[in-house]
Amino acid sequence: MSGEGLGARAADSGVRLPDLASAVLEAAAAVWAELSPDAVDTPAGMHRRAGQLFSATHSLLDSVCHGFIRQDHAEVERHDLDRAEFINDLLTGRAEPGELAARAHRYGIRLAATHTVLIARGAGITADISHRIDVALAARFGDGNTLTTLRGGELVCISVGGLRGVGAELAHLLLAQLGAGKWQLGIGRAQPGLRGLATSLSEAGSTLDHAEKLGFTTPVLHAGDLLVFPVLLRDREAITDLVITVLGPLRTARGGARLYLDTLAVLFDNQGNHTATARQMHLSVRAVSYRLERIRDLTGYHPGEPTQRFTLHAAVLGARLLGWPEDQA
The missing domain is CATH 3.30.70.1230 (Nucleotide cyclase, GGDEF domain)
Structure with missing residues (x-):
């Protein structure tokens, strides 16, 4: 058997690489111990024979390690592919339940349990x-x-x-x-x-x-x-109507709706704080206040009014979810 074949076989058998390397070196030491010194051997001859054994051992060890590592990597790749296929079948439910349960047991997964x-x-x-x-x-x-x-x-x-x-x-x-x-x-x-x-x-x-x-x-x-967002999108017709009704008039503003929509979004992200909104948008507080007044003039809604804040906020969130105004006619 070749050195690579030996390394691959060791990997399949669960032998650790350090143990495999030690076994090769021990075998080389045993070969050296069994070499009987020749009567005519000189120090130079002994040095030559030691060098030959060292070279052969180095070549064998390199080949064995290469075969081990290649086989080990192949096994890891097979394991990862099997795992990925199992998880995909598990999450899509395509596989037959009995077969899926047997495979799940291998990974310690109990199908009846609760998972995240x-x-x-x-x-x-x-x-x-x-x-x-x-x-x-x-x-x-x-x-x-x-x-x-x-x-x-x-x-x-x-x-x-x-x-x-x-x-x-x-x-x-x-x-x-x-x-x-x-x-x-x-x-x-x-x-x-x-x-x-x-x-x-x-x-x-x-x-x-x-x-x-x-x-x-x-x-x-x-x-x-974030459960509110699936609720908003569950009735797409209703949220679209809310966005168009509440925010639609902003399209008539100079520069379009985007400028004012972004201002509202940043304002709500900052819990209605005008100073924080101005800082984030690199504006003056006066400029933010002006934009909010323009929003009230155009839409009839103002985020400073408690009864109107929720409607405006819901409309802004709906617009961001829908990609409005770019994706809306």
């Missing part, structure tokens, strides 16, 4: 990063309590429902791997059963989608904190 799905998006997320995060989470929370893979360019993590700290730990790992401001994490609610996995996945993805449309830059977003 977390999704991370970031341009720099790779398969290697996904693998490192999976190993780190398993070490932190235990095998079978988390399952992480790369799915459609997104990092998807399934965690046992009720397990605390997974979101915070995953965020910490993403920060260490990608840096600040280069990723965002959506966390679905804990849901029971196989169907609950798909629901939690959808919630986590929708949370990130809504955050993108609304311009939210918070690194970690919980679906439970």
Whole structure:
């Protein structure tokens, strides 16, 4: 058997690489011990024979390690592919339930239990990063309590429902791997059963989608904190009517609706604070007040009026979700 074949066989048998290297060196030492010195051997001859044995041992060790590492990498890739396929089948529910349950048992997943799905998006997320995060989470929370893979360019993590700290730990790992401001994490609610996995996945993805449309830059977003947005979009005709009715008149303003819509969005993001709004928009407080007065003149609504603030805020959120005014006729 070749050195590479020996290394591959050792990897398949679960032999550790240090133990394999030690075995090769021990075999070389045994060969040297069995060499009987020739009567005519000179120091130069002994040196030559030692050099030949060292060279042969070095070549064999290099070949064995190469075969081991290649086989080990292939096994890791097969494992990752199997894991990714299982998670995809688990989240889409395409596989036959009995077969899926058997595969789930292998990964420590109980289909009847409650689970939470977390999704991370970031341009720099790779398969290697996904693998490192999976190993780190398993070490932190235990095998079978988390399952992480790369799915459609997104990092998807399934965690046992009720397990605390997974979101915070995953965020910490993403920060260490990608840096600040280069990723965002959506966390679905804990849901029971196989169907609950798909629901939690959808919630986590929708949370990130809504955050993108609304311009939210918070690194970690919980679906439970953003439940109002699916409610707003559930009746698209109604929210569109609200946006057009309340904000439509802003289109007649000089410069268009966008200028005033952005002012309202920043104002509400700053809890109605005119000074903070002016600072963020690089305006004077007087300019902000002028714009708000123009909004009242055009629409009849003013964010300073308690009875009108909620309507205006809902309309602004609806506009951001719909992409209005760009996507509206």
